[in-house]
Amino acid sequence: VIRRRILLGVAASAVTLGVVFVTAYFVTGDTTSRHYNDGQGPLRSTNSPAVQSGAFPADARGPWTMGYRLCVQSGPVTVLTVAPDKTVGDGYRVLGVLARHITNTSVDTPIIGVDGYPPTLPNALHPDRLVPAANFLVTSSCSNKTSYDELLVGWDNAHTSQGGGWLGIDVTYRAAGNNHVVSLPYEILICGPAAIRADPKACVS
Amino acid sequence: MKRFSRTRLLMVAATAIVGVALPSAAAAASGQPTLPVAPAAAAPAPAEVDQTVLAAPAATAGPVVAAGTLVDAAGHPAAGKVALLAWPNEQTLLAIKDGQHFDVPTVGWAEASADGRFAVHINPSLVPAGYVAKDGQIDLRVKGWTATSEGDSMLSAKLPPAGATTMTTAPAAGAGGTAVQVAAPSITLQLSQPRSAQPTAQPAALTTGVPGWCNGWNQIGTHLNWTTVGETLINNGSDRGLFFTNSSHSVTEGSAISYGNNVWGTFSASGSISRSNSVGGNFGYQSIWHSYQIQSEYGNYKFCSSGAVMYYTVSLIQNTGGFAIASDGFFTAAACAPTPGNGFLWNRAQTTGSDFNLSGGVSVASWIGINLSLDSAWSTTSNVTFQINRPAGSICGNNNYPSTSQRVEDMTT
Numbered sequence: 001v002i003r004r005r006i007l008l009g010v011a012a013s014a015v016t017l018g019v020v021f022v023t024a025y026f027v028t029g030d031t032t033s034r035h036y037n038d039g040q041g042p043l044r045s046t047n048s049p050a051v052q053s054g055a056f057p058a059d060a061r062g063p064w065t066m067g068y069r070l071c072v073q074s075g076p077v078t079v080l081t082v083a084p085d086k087t088v089g090d091g092y093r094v095l096g097v098l099a100r101h102i103t104n105t106s107v108d109t110p111i112i113g114v115d116g117y118p119p120t121l122p123n124a125l126h127p128d129r130l131v132p133a134a135n136f137l138v139t140s141s142c143s144n145k146t147s148y149d150e151l152l153v154g155w156d157n158a159h160t161s162q163g164g165g166w167l168g169i170d171v172t173y174r175a176a177g178n179n180h181v182v183s184l185p186y187e188i189l190i191c192g193p194a195a196i197r198a199d200p201k202a203c204v205s
Numbered sequence: 206m207k208r209f210s211r212t213r214l215l216m217v218a219a220t221a222i223v224g225v226a227l228p229s230a231a232a233a234a235s236g237q238p239t240l241p242v243a244p245a246a247a248a249p250a251p252a253e254v255d256q257t258v259l260a261a262p263a264a265t266a267g268p269v270v271a272a273g274t275l276v277d278a279a280g281h282p283a284a285g286k287v288a289l290l291a292w293p294n295e296q297t298l299l300a301i302k303d304g305q306h307f308d309v310p311t312v313g314w315a316e317a318s319a320d321g322r323f324a325v326h327i328n329p330s331l332v333p334a335g336y337v338a339k340d341g342q343i344d345l346r347v348k349g350w351t352a353t354s355e356g357d358s359m360l361s362a363k364l365p366p367a368g369a370t371t372m373t374t375a376p377a378a379g380a381g382g383t384a385v386q387v388a389a390p391s392i393t394l395q396l397s398q399p400r401s402a403q404p405t406a407q408p409a410a411l412t413t414g415v416p417g418w419c420n421g422w423n424q425i426g427t428h429l430n431w432t433t434v435g436e437t438l439i440n441n442g443s444d445r446g447l448f449f450t451n452s453s454h455s456v457t458e459g460s461a462i463s464y465g466n467n468v469w470g471t472f473s474a475s476g477s478i479s480r481s482n483s484v485g486g487n488f489g490y491q492s493i494w495h496s497y498q499i500q501s502e503y504g505n506y507k508f509c510s511s512g513a514v515m516y517y518t519v520s521l522i523q524n525t526g527g528f529a530i531a532s533d534g535f536f537t538a539a540a541c542a543p544t545p546g547n548g549f550l551w552n553r554a555q556t557t558g559s560d561f562n563l564s565g566g567v568s569v570a571s572w573i574g575i576n577l578s579l580d581s582a583w584s585t586t587s588n589v590t591f592q593i594n595r596p597a598g599s600i601c602g603n604n605n606y607p608s609t610s611q612r613v614e615d616m617t618t
Contacts, residue, residue, distance in 0.1 A: 057548040112544040
């Protein structure tokens with residue numbers, strides 16, 4: 001009798017495990033951390049496959065602040081870290097990474113880039129509140145053209161012979177209790193042999 | 206013994222439950238179609254299809270080059286037949302003169318089952334010389350029909366090495382489908398046209414310069430068409446704009462089908478054909494508003510049966526390699542953003558196979574007299590660069606921020 005009960009229990013467990021396995025696989029989603037490209041996942045930027053670069057001449061004098069849109073497909077999300085996806089050369093210096101939230105108007109606009117770091121932003125009368133990018137809460141929806149969150153990367157020329165810079169920006173963020181990374185297709189470069197080898201089109205002059 | 210049997214029964218039951226669940230779930234996850242076997246409705250073939258090929262059993266030895274679902278005008282699956290018709294390759298099309306007849310042979314067919322699913326094998330022995338490109342690429346008309354309706358599409362496939370039985374169709378856009386591994390659904394072939402009310406005479410306006418009796422496929426003209434592929438809008442004379450592109454060209458082809466009214470109809474079916482030659486160019490830095498164009502040659506063709514025009518088709522013949530710079534106008538900016546200056550370079554590069562929307566397609570209305578727009582599906586790398594030579598600049602988008610806008614321009618201030 002005991003052996004029969006054991007066998008019955010084993011059989012029942014096998015059935016239960018099978019059903020649970022199938023149900024878990026097809027009903028629940030995978031909730032682990034993911035690495036997204038732009039246009040995927042909760043945090044996004046352009047929603048476009050286009051790669052955009054900002055390249056400074058080898059002899060240009062900084063510093064500068066470069067701006068990149070952040071928006072949420074579903075959110076809000078909290079930025080944890082900002083880092084290059086890949087680097088080339090040694091001819092650049094990263095001065096810091098800030099963030100801001102603006103309501104886009106004709107005098108308070110997003111930036112592609114401006115002189116100085118921290119930046120002198122377009123609206124001098126009502127300077128936006130700049131905060132460190134770490135722990136910045138991104139709330140602007142990707143479908144909203146007025147509410148705008150912006151990542152601000154401080155950049156300078158290290159005046160080396162090679163130039164160089166960032167190829168892609170990786171933003172690690174937390175959304176719905178999970179950490180994810182999105183690789184944004186932005187390049188920041190100081191022109192020179194290293195930058196030209198990495199992206200010949202960025203420094204065409 | 207009794208206990209053993211009961212145990213075995215329990216284990217078998219458990220295995221059966223799990224075993225039934227997993228294969229069906231796995232099949233659903235894999236996306237592999239289940240092709241039910243059902244008799245198709247008997248229907249006479251359209252005149253375009255070779256009856257002698259249909260009289261033979263459908264080929265199963267050659268590779269599958271078209272698979273998908275046959276649907277009626279309302280989008281519901283339909284049982285019927287699907288045939289493959291080989292379209293001449295680029296060199297053959299270039300040799301055809303206006304008014305000249307050419308063959309579009311039937312090279313395979315298959316039944317579409319009750320759920321519309323079909324998978325058509327090509328019979329290589331039916332493909333004549335001059336229809337397969339050097340790299341193995343072949344353009345195919347895909348013709349579906351039932352007793353009451355018919356539909357068309359175009360697709361390109363690359364014939365596999367001898368002995369292979371599956372292959373991958375070329376990337377395509379629009380109703381012609383997308384790049385797929387055959388043996389899985391690849392195209393939705395819509396039976397958009399009725400099979401009744403045939404025209405009784407050739408439309409006089411379209412026979413100008415076309416001697417002889419129309420029967421089968423005939424070329425009725427060619428046209429060089431310029432497609433705008435990019436622009437640089439510079440408003441400050443200190444700044445410069447650069448555009449360059451490199452493309453392998455795949456064009457979505459419109460197919461006009463006119464039944465009984467003797468005029469060019471609307472292009473109710475489409476597909477894509479592929480040309481392997483690359484086009485593009487570096488248009489150099491410009492300091493005013495410019496758009497950049499490349500040249501392609503299109504052919505327009507008609508199919509007649511017993512003198513009655515049944516179909517019109519416009520399709521790419523070749524990319525000529527020509528490119529030109531044209532004047533362009535700026536737009537009212539929707540959103541602007543400041544940039545650094547003193548030689549700062551802002552570049553936006555797009556490498557996709559998606560449609561290039563800036564041109565709004567290839568306008569051919571001016572030369573064939575119908576309102577047709579061919580979407581030009583460019584497998585393209587397009588680069589737009591602005592060089593800001595002032596101490597600081599500004600770039601604007603026409604419908605959004607510059608980073609996401611469809612069009613961008615360099616602003617004066």
